[in-house]
Amino acid sequence: MGEDWYRFAVASVEPGPLRATGGVRLMVDGTLDLLAEAGTVVVPGWRSVDALVPEALIATPRDAHAQGARILSLCSGAFVLAAAGLLEERDATTHWRYADRLVAQYPGLRFVPDVLYVDGGSVLTAAGSAAGLDLCLYLVRRDWGPEVANRIARRLVVPAHRQGGQAQYVERPVPRERAGGSRLGPLLDRVRGALDQDWTVERLASEAALSPRGLHRHFHNATGLSPGAWLVAERVARARELLEGTLIPIEKLATSCGFGSAATLRYHFRNVLGSSLAEYRARFSTTLA
Numbered sequence: 001m002g003e004d005w006y007r008f009a010v011a012s013v014e015p016g017p018l019r020a021t022g023g024v025r026l027m028v029d030g031t032l033d034l035l036a037e038a039g040t041v042v043v044p045g046w047r048s049v050d051a052l053v054p055e056a057l058i059a060t061p062r063d064a065h066a067q068g069a070r071i072l073s074l075c076s077g078a079f080v081l082a083a084a085g086l087l088e089e090r091d092a093t094t095h096w097r098y099a100d101r102l103v104a105q106y107p108g109l110r111f112v113p114d115v116l117y118v119d120g121g122s123v124l125t126a127a128g129s130a131a132g133l134d135l136c137l138y139l140v141r142r143d144w145g146p147e148v149a150n151r152i153a154r155r156l157v158v159p160a161h162r163q164g165g166q167a168q169y170v171e172r173p174v175p176r177e178r179a180g181g182s183r184l185g186p187l188l189d190r191v192r193g194a195l196d197q198d199w200t201v202e203r204l205a206s207e208a209a210l211s212p213r214g215l216h217r218h219f220h221n222a223t224g225l226s227p228g229a230w231l232v233a234e235r236v237a238r239a240r241e242l243l244e245g246t247l248i249p250i251e252k253l254a255t256s257c258g259f260g261s262a263a264t265l266r267y268h269f270r271n272v273l274g275s276s277l278a279e280y281r282a283r284f285s286t287t288l289a
Contacts, residue, residue, distance in 0.1 A: 001148075001152075006040075009029040009030065009034050009038075010026065010027070010028045010029050010030075011028065011029065011030055011031060011032050011033075011034040011035055011038075012028040012030075012031065012032070013031075013032055013054055013056050013057045015028070016028035032056055032057070032060040035060050035061065035063070035064040035069070036063070036064065036067070038064055038069050039068075039069055039070070040069060040070050040071075040072065040139070041061055041064050041065075041069050041070070041071045041072070042072045042073075042074065042077075042136075043061065043071070043072065043073045043074070043077035043080045043081060044074045044075075044077055044132070045074060045075050045076050045077050046076045046077055046079045046080050048076075049076060049079055049098050049101045049102075049105075053079065053080050053083040053084075057080060057083075057084075058080075058083050058084045058085075059084070061080065061081065061084050061086065062084040062085060062086060065086055065122065065123070069122075070121075070122045070123070070124065071086055071122065071123050071124070072123075072124045072125070072126070072135060072136075072139070073094075073124075073125045073126065074126045074128075074129065074131075074132035074135065075094060075095045075098075075126065075127070075128045075129055075131075075132065076094060076095065076098055077125075078092055078093070078094035078098075078102060078125050079094075079098070079102065079105070081123065081125065082102065082105070082106040082109060083106075086123050087106060087108075087109040087123065087125070088106075088108045088109060089108060089109070089110070090109055090110065090120050090123055091109075091110045091112050091118045091120055092109045092110065092111060092112065092118055092120065092123075092125045093111065093112045093113070093115050093117065093118045093125050093126070093127050094125060094127060094128075095127055095128040096113070096127070096128075099111060099113060115127065116131040116134045116135070117131055117134055117135040117138065119138070124139070133156065133158055137149050137152060137153055137156075137158070137160065140152055141284075145286055146160075146241070146244045146245070146284065146286065183208070183218060183222075184208060184218055184219065184222045184223075185222075187204065187207055187208050188222075188223075188230075190207070191204070191231065191234065192234055192238075195231075195234060195235050195238050195256075195257055195258040196255060196256050196257065196258045197258065198258075199231055199258070201215065201227055201228070204227055215227060231258075232268050232272070233272065235257045235258050235259060235268070236257075236268055236269055236272045236273065238256075238257045239253060239254075239257045239259075239265060239269060239277075240273075240280065240284075242256070242257070243277060243280050243281040243284065243285060244281075244284045244285055244286055244287075245285075245286055245287060246287060247285075247287050250262045250265070250277055253265070265277070
């Protein structure tokens with residue numbers, strides 16, 4: 001990503017190498033003193049929800065936050081942030097397996113269930129390992145804009161944005177490697193390039209040389225969705241791109257995405273993302289910024 005990209009170091013409360021889940025061994029770059037230089041501190045997990053957090057691991061993130069660093073936790077790392085007092089009277093989340101324990105041990109935080117991550121400004125928490133990818137992509141999006149975040153997501157072969165705290169749907173499902181799934185690849189690309197057209201099930205089936213019943217089966221195998229649900233998700237994803245990168249009027253935006261009217265676009269956009277068009281544009285528009 002170039003020389004201006006993030007600089008990264010692994011800091012540990014204990015000397016390395018460390019042994020992680022699955023037998024992975026992790027080399028460390030230094031002690032927790034490195035946090036004094038950090039703009040962002042990520043706590044990727046904690047060894048056990050029952051394990052006592054060492055005082056050094058409590059004080060150092062707290063000091064880094066006081067000096068202006070933003071602090072992220074992934075999965076059970078929320079217990080470290082909570083022990084440091086960084087989640088007191090804040091919205092926060094963690095993996096569903098640990099939710100009851102986190103609330104019981106730290107009743108002063110405001111637990112948010114059923115979300116991928118919570119953006120608390122300078123303190124952010126993710127629900128689990130995969131949600132940690134969502135949160136880190138969200139941070140890239142916040143720091144560098146949607147184009148860079150989309151580029152990173154393509155490299156990772158993951159959705160560019162699953163908006164935590166609102167909808168947890170994949171707006172651009174990644175085709176799974178199943179038998180027959182690749183047959184639809186060219187058709188999916190054609191549809192994405194012409195979302196403003198009328199793509200009925202009959203037309204999709206005809207262009208794929210399948211029966212409507214066969215189309216549904218192949219679509220589910222390739223994307224995990226029905227043709228109609230996939231098409232709505234693609235159109236919503238296109239609407240998001242236009243809201244982020246242009247100031248096109250909503251009626252024209254709706255037509256270009258294939259929704260036909262602003263009312264239809266508003267309905268599907270809120271149903272998928274839980275956000276209004278105006279709210280989304282105000283928050284993510286690079287043009288307004």
